[in-house]
């Protein structure tokens with residue numbers, strides 16, 4: 001899983017395609033970046049290492065203050081956060097352009113640490129430009145960048161609500177990747193100091209390091225499911241859970257005990273959902289066969305993960321110290 005063969009990178013990069021803005025979108029973001037006072041890079045806390053586009057970010061950090069934000073912290077065990085901060089900071093310390101400040105872990109939908117974003121950003125801007133005598137500003141424009149579906153627009157809405165009390169959505173949010181289609185108008189999120197946030201489409205293509213990392217990103221909804229394939233994602237998720245002894249899918253899927261293989265899981269799930277697919281027989285008889293809909297079962301299994309039904313699960317868990325688990329699962333309930 002970890003070693004990419006020739007051609008694999010091309011397949012993987014198709015999973016994160018131009019619908020998110022592609023080269024045009026990236027160029028648009030880069031053009032706008034030169035006018036920004038700061039960049040907030042947003043990631044999904046379940047994959048704190050898998051989704052970074054290192055080259056782009058290093059170039060960026062040389063020119064602008066940059067805050068690294070991990071959103072959706074509600075989806076990972078709270079005890080892993082201090083370790084993740086340390087792991088990310090250590091990995092970045094060898095970069096020619098190390099991180100500005102410490103990464104912030106927050107949740108837009110649960111309103112966790114959203115109130116820290118504006119003060120942290122203003123502090124970073126002041127530190128970055130402190131030797132620049134021309135830099136005396138009363139207002140700041142900040143762009144939010146990141147891979148698709150990590151919650152960039154949700155963060156803008158949440159910051160705006162925290163700072164102004166306005167609860168209507170200033171920018172559209174959705175569970176599919178590619179909701180924000182172009183660099184949008186600036187949205188004022190704070191009056192004192194005057195701060196404008198600029199939303200952007202999820203144009204940062206992750207650098208594909210391995211199939212494993214690409215599949216983790218896909219499980220978090222940053223790719224187009226139909227291009228990756230639900231059964232491939234389900235196979236990865238099942239293997240991930242099985243190797244860690246996570247069996248919390250049983251309640252959600254109506255199993256009274258863990259299953260041994262993916263086919264068993266998908267067949268059991270399709271039977272539980274009573275989902276069958278009618279397919280034409282190509283044997284000249286003109287008849288039809290009815291089979292269990294395993295594709296739908298795979299989607300259902302993945303959806304359970306995305307909705308947090310199996311508990312809080314950190315996917316990039318390899319670097320945690322031994323004895324610290326990357327998952328926290330609900331108590332097993334008796335199946336009726």
Ligand SMILES: Nc1nc2c(ncn2[C@@H]2O[C@H](COP(=O)(O)OP(=O)(O)OP(=O)(O)O)[C@@H](O)[C@H]2O)c(=O)[nH]1
Pocket residue numbers: 071072073074075106107108109110147148149150151152153154155172173174175176177178179180181200201202
């Ligand atoms: N669990 C959880 N879900 C979140 C959080 N923030 C956002 N989401 C969900 O993540 C999905 C994507 O949110 P968006 O704000 O549209 O993400 P985006 O990065 O702007 O996406 P694109 O514009 O498509 O690139 C939505 O279903 C949100 O409800 C969070 O803190 N926790």
Ligand SMILES: [Mg+2]
Pocket residue numbers: 152153154172173179180199200201
């Ligand atoms: Mg968006």
